[in-house]
Amino acid sequence: MKTKWASISIVGMGYVGICSAATFASRGIRTIGIDIDQARVEQIRRGKAPLHEPQLDSMLKNVVRKKLLDATSDISMAAHTDVTFLTVGTPSQPDGSIDLSYIKNATEDLGNLLREKRGYHLVVVKSTVVPGTTNGVVKRFLEQSSRKTIGSELGLCANPEFLKEGTAISDALHPDKIVIGSNDKKSASELTKLYRRFYGSKLPTVILTSPGAAELVKYASNAFLATKVSFINTIANIAERIPGVDVGTIAEAIGLDPRIGPLFLKAGPGYGGSCFHKDLQALINYSQNENYDPILFRATEETNEQQAS
Numbered sequence: 685m686k687t688k689w690a691s692i693s694i695v696g697m698g699y700v701g702i703c704s705a706a707t708f709a710s711r712g713i714r715t716i717g718i719d720i721d722q723a724r725v726e727q728i729r730r731g732k733a734p735l736h737e738p739q740l741d742s743m744l745k746n747v748v749r750k751k752l753l754d755a756t757s758d759i760s761m762a763a764h765t766d767v768t769f770l771t772v773g774t775p776s777q778p779d780g781s782i783d784l785s786y787i788k789n790a791t792e793d794l795g796n797l798l799r800e801k802r803g804y805h806l807v808v809v810k811s812t813v814v815p816g817t818t819n820g821v822v823k824r825f826l827e828q829s830s831r832k833t834i835g836s837e838l839g840l841c842a843n844p845e846f847l848k849e850g851t852a853i854s855d856a857l858h859p860d861k862i863v864i865g866s867n868d869k870k871s872a873s874e875l876t877k878l879y880r881r882f883y884g885s886k887l888p889t890v891i892l893t894s895p896g897a898a899e900l901v902k903y904a905s906n907a908f909l910a911t912k913v914s915f916i917n918t919i920a921n922i923a924e925r926i927p928g929v930d931v932g933t934i935a936e937a938i939g940l941d942p943r944i945g946p947l948f949l950k951a952g953p954g955y956g957g958s959c960f961h962k963d964l965q966a967l968i969n970y971s972q973n974e975n976y977d978p979i980l981f982r983a984t985e986e987t988n989e990q991q992a993s
Contacts, residue, residue, distance in 0.1 A: 690713065690765075690766040690767060690878055690881070691713070691714040691715070691716070691764070691765040691766055691767075692708055692713060692714070692715050692716070692765050692766065692767040692768070692769065692878070693715070693716040693717075693718055693761065693762040693764075693765040693767070693768045693769070694708075694715065694716070694717050694718065694768070694769045694771055695718045695719075695759065695762065695768060695769070695770050695771065695772060695790050695794070696718070696719060696770065696771040696772035696773065696786070696790070696811070697717045697718070697719035697721070697724055697725070697728060697734065697755065697771075698771065698772075698773055699735060699737075699847075699849075699852070700771045700810060700811075700845050700847060701717065701719070701769075701771035701772075702717065702728065702733065702734060702735065702740070702744075703737060703740060703847055703852040703853060703856055704769065704771060704810065704845070704856060705717045705728075705753055706740055706743045706744050706747060706753065706853070707743070707853060707856040707857055708882065709747035709750075709752040709753035710743055710746070710747055710752075710857075711881075711882050712752065713752070713878075713881065713882065714752055714753075714765075715747075715752065715753045715754075716753075716754050716755070716756060716761050716762070716764075716765060717753065717754070717755040717756075718755070718756055718757070718758070718759050718761065718762060719755065719757060720757055721757070722757050724755075725755045725756060725757050726755075728744070728748070728753075728755035729748065729754065729755050730748070731744055731745035731746075731748035731749060732744070732745075737849070737850070737852050737853065738850060738851070738853065739853040739854070740852070740853055743853060759790075759793050759794065759797065760797050762794060762797065763797045763798060763800075763801045763805075766804075766805065766806065767805070767806045767807075767808060767874075767875070767878060768794060768805065768806070768807050768808065769808045769810045769843075770787065770790055770791065770794075770807065770808065770809050770810060770811055770822075771810045771811055771845075772786040772787055772790050772811055773786050773811070774786065774787060774811050774812055774813055775962075776962050776965060776966065779969060780965035780966060780968055780969035781814075781966060781969045781970070782812075782813065782814060782962075782966050784813070784817065784821055786811075787809075787811060787813065787817070787821065787822065788821060788825055791807075791821075791822050791825040791826050791829070792825050792828075792829045793829075794807065794826065794829075794830075795825060795826045795827070795828065795829025795830035796829045796830070798826075798830045798832070798838065799829070799830045799831050799832070803837070804836070804837055804838070804839065804870075804874075805837070805838060805839070806838075806839035806840075806841065806871060806874050806875060807822075807826060807838070807839065807840050807841075808840075808841045808842075808843045808875060809822055809840075809841070809842045809843065809895075810843050810844065810845050812844065812845075812902055812903075812959075812963065812966075813842075813899055814899060814903070814966055814967070814970045815896040815897075815899045815900045815903075815970065816896055816899070817899060818840065818841075818842040818865065818895040818896075818898075818899060819840075819842075819867060819894075819895040819896065822840065823840055826838065826840065834867070834868055834871070835868060835870070836870075839866075839868070839870060839871035839874055839875075840866065840867075840868075840871055840895075841864055841865060841866040841871045841872060841875050841895070841898075842863075842864075842865035842866070842895040842896075842898040842899050843862070843863065843864055843865070843875060843898065844863055844898055844899065844901060844902035845902075846859065846860075846861075846902070846905065849957065858886075858888075859888050860888060860889070861888055861889045861890075861891060862879055862887075862888055862889070862890045862891070863891045863893065863898045863901050863902075864876065864890060864891070864892050864893070864898065865892075865893050865894050865895035865896065865897055865898025865899065866892075866894075866895060867894065867895060872892050876890055876892075902963070903963055903966070903967045906959055906960055906963040906964070907963065907964055907967055907981055907984070909948050909955075909960065910955055910960040910961075910963075910964055910984055910985075910988070911980065911981070911984045912947075912948040912949065913948055913954065913955045913960075913988070914954070914955075914983070914984040914985075914987035914988050914991070916931070916935055916948070916949045916950070916951050917951050917952070917954060917987060917988075917991045918987055919931060919934055919935075919951070920951035931951045932951075935949040935950065935951065952991075953991060953992055954987075954988040954989075954991035954992045955988055956992075961985070961988070964981055964984060964985055965985070967981060968981050968982060968985070
């Protein structure tokens with residue numbers, strides 16, 4: 685793969701996919717966004733963001749005008765690129781586990797079209813998946829459908845995202861780290877080269893590890909932040925019972941400790957959104973399936989539910 689001229693495809697134009705596509709294209713990397721929703725595809729092709737995120741609309745309009753970003757519902761177009769990122773959804777199931785059907789379908793479709801492709805192609809899992817998914821389900825479906833093995837012709841990495849709603853574009857352009865999980869050196873090397881092209885001299889710290897560790901980093905990050913929210917809400921409930929005590933002062937004081945920091949120390953109704961609850965439930969379910977009871981994370985969720993009630 686001639687990384688200098690690499691083009692990329694991104695399967696799944698949801699929140700992560702469209703923000704990733706826009707920022708890659710903004711750095712001059714030719715990008716194709718792929719989604720089964722034809723209306724969303726047409727909207728992107730007109731340079732209109734399918735969701736609200738600061739800076740996204742103007743960035744999208746610019747890269748579409750410059751023909752650096754195109755969109756399609758035809759996954760076969762991925763074969764004309766060098767790297768394919770999977771950013772499809774992994775919704776929660778009733779027991780807290782994640783639904784991998786979109787990942788399986790996308791991987792199988794991608795493998796089928798890569799069967800006839802000559803040359804190296806790198807597949808990158810950016811969707812949030814539990815440890816073991818990239819090196820298990822994704823690898824198995826990809827190798828079976830493509831009839832190739834990970835190595836000389838086919839690459840595979842786990843590369844979790846850490847975008848926050850409201851600052852996703854800035855987060856993508858100025859991350860504090862890049863985590864790459866792979867079991868073969870070539871895959872990790874090619875993805876690192878792509879990010880070096882993206883960031884140039886401002887390449888952030890790149891952590892090279894196994895796929896399972898990379899997958900767990902994402903869950904560990906969100907679990908820690910969720911626990912921090914439940915922690916300060918617990919302190920707030922204690923403070924309410926002490927005359928003259930304001931939890932804001934407590935949060936300010938402990939936040940000045942560099943080991944703690946001020947972020948996520950604002951007492952309130954608890955965490956919401958699309959990530960913390962979903963990821964904690966998935967991590968709890970995964971841990972219990974591995975014969976470990978994550979008491980701390982169950983308590984974090986219970987505290988959050990009490991706070992919201």
